[in-house]
Amino acid sequence: MVKEKEKDQKEKDNKLFVGVVWNCATEIKILLTALLFLSSLVIILQFLPSRFSLSSSDLQLCLSKLSSSTSTSTSEVPQVSVLSSSSSPLIQKDQIIQQGIIKRAFNSYGSAAYSFIQMGSYRGGLNTFAIIGLASKPLIVYGKPSYQCQWISDDDRNNNNNITTFGSKILPDWGYGRVYTVVVINCTFPIPVGINGSGGRLILHASDGGSGDTDVVVSTEKIEALVEAPGSLNASVFSSPPVYDYFYCGSPLYGDLSPQRVREWIAYHVKLFGEKSHFVIYDAGGIHSGVLEVLKPWIEKGYVTLQDVREQERFDGYYHNQFLVVNDCLHRYRFMAKWMFFFDVDEYIYVQPESTIQSIVNEYSGYTQFTIEQMPMSNKLCLASDAGNTERYTTYFYVAS
Incomplete structure (x- = not known):
């Protein structure tokens, strides 16, 4: 009788074991499938380009775009006129x-x-x-x-x-x-x-x-x-007297500029051109906090307009797209001044003591532009003995009315 009970108990244990294994078969299959998928993903990622990456911020960006596209509110959408074009982006404004x-x-x-x-x-x-x-x-x-x-x-x-x-x-x-x-x-x-x-x-x-x-x-x-x-x-701007006598259009500024040099340069040329002058300076990455502190008083006094053009660095052009910037300045402000000057912040307009900038431009009042002869200057102390030892040459920065 005891042997029969032990036999019955053993058969129940075997059935229980088989039942546990059978019930766990589905979970084991899922686990094995997940491991196979992860292994395949690791292998695929090894062959993707190094620039390809997927981060949590990318997922958040996708989710934010998805949520914004489904939103019915129009208060956050910029009210600009966009022409239909397959490749035209949303028009950004200054x-x-x-x-x-x-x-x-x-x-x-x-x-x-x-x-x-x-x-x-x-x-x-x-x-x-x-x-x-x-x-x-x-x-x-x-x-x-x-x-x-x-x-x-x-x-x-x-x-x-x-x-x-x-x-x-x-x-x-x-x-x-x-x-x-x-x-x-x-x-x-x-x-x-x-x-x-x-x-x-x-x-x-x-x-x-x-x-x-x-x-x-x-x-x-x-x-x-x-x-x-x-x-x-306002059609009168094309025939009315201009606001300024002299207007400066500068090349884009970049690199580690010296605040002290910029302070000397702006003070010198404001004095040279006088009260009816204005300077447009373009920041291509060179206007750091020290230079901004130098320019701030001149901005407040109305002598300087500072424009941030750092985004143009996305487009690989010549010399930080210098010709783009100066041409934009020319056409943007051409009716605001009698004469416009184009030169860099490491260059100085020098007028002989017996002359003034006004007397010089009066000589060329019948012309639309003239060039200025350029002479390199040492970054060391200027000595009287050096006079005449440096050749002069003509550069292509010019003044246009």
């Missing part, structure tokens, strides 16, 4: 940040090396405009890009509410560009546009011209270059 610094916006269009990157667009008169930007240098050199300008009036009753003209491109950096080169597009319409106060939009159609192969489709970007609100045009 912003005023702390201490009155103007943070400039750069709007890029196209793909790969962008076909056009707009920095600014300005009226040059009642019927002419200038669009300042960068373009892919290989496209300019090897392609056949073309530009067409279109003015669309906000007044539907105007018979000239839709007028087009050929956009003439100017390459001011003489081929110094790298991945990108500077392009100034002149849009001159046969008649004045927008002068009735109706407002309107300047549209630039930038075409890459294709490659000459009939199978290649020409790509054209439709760019809203300029928007004039109704009643915003």
Whole structure:
């Protein structure tokens, strides 16, 4: 009897063991599948490029974009006019940040090396405009890009509410560009546009011209270059006396600038040019806290406007896109001064004691520009014995009225 009970108990234990194993089979399969997936993922990651990474911040960004796209609120969406284009980004605008610094916006269009990157667009008169930007240098050199300008009036009753003209491109950096080169597009319409106060939009159609192969489709970007609100045009600025006598447009500043040198430079030239002068300085990374402290009093007194152009470093151009910056300054402020000066902060305008800057420009009042002879100066003490031992040469910074 005892043996039969032991036998029955042994059979129950065996059945229990088999039942546990059978019940755990599903969990074991899941565990093995998970291990196999993780092993495969590790192997795949070894063959991905080193620049590929996935972090928690990336996941948070994806989730934030997903949540923002499903939101029905429109109060946080920038109210800007964006033309429909498969590659056009949301148009960014210039912003005023702390201490009155103007943070400039750069709007890029196209793909790969962008076909056009707009920095600014300005009226040059009642019927002419200038669009300042960068373009892919290989496209300019090897392609056949073309530009067409279109003015669309906000007044539907105007018979000239839709007028087009050929956009003439100017390459001011003489081929110094790298991945990108500077392009100034002149849009001159046969008649004045927008002068009735109706407002309107300047549209630039930038075409890459294709490659000459009939199978290649020409790509054209439709760019809203300029928007004039109704009643915003003040045509008197083109004929009124300018606000300033002298206006300085500087090259973009970068590197570790010396605050003391900047203090000496700005004080010297404010005294040279006088009260009716203004200086526009572009920060490409060189305006650190020490230099900003030097410029702050001059900004408060109204002598200096500081613009943040650090974003242009994204686009590989010549010398921190120097020609882009100075051309933008020229067209942005050209009607605000009698004479505009273009030179660097390591250069000084020197006038002989018997002359003044006013007497010099009076001699050239019949000209639109003149160049200034440049003489290198030692960074050591200047000695009388060195006079005449240094050759002079002409540089290409110039003054334009």
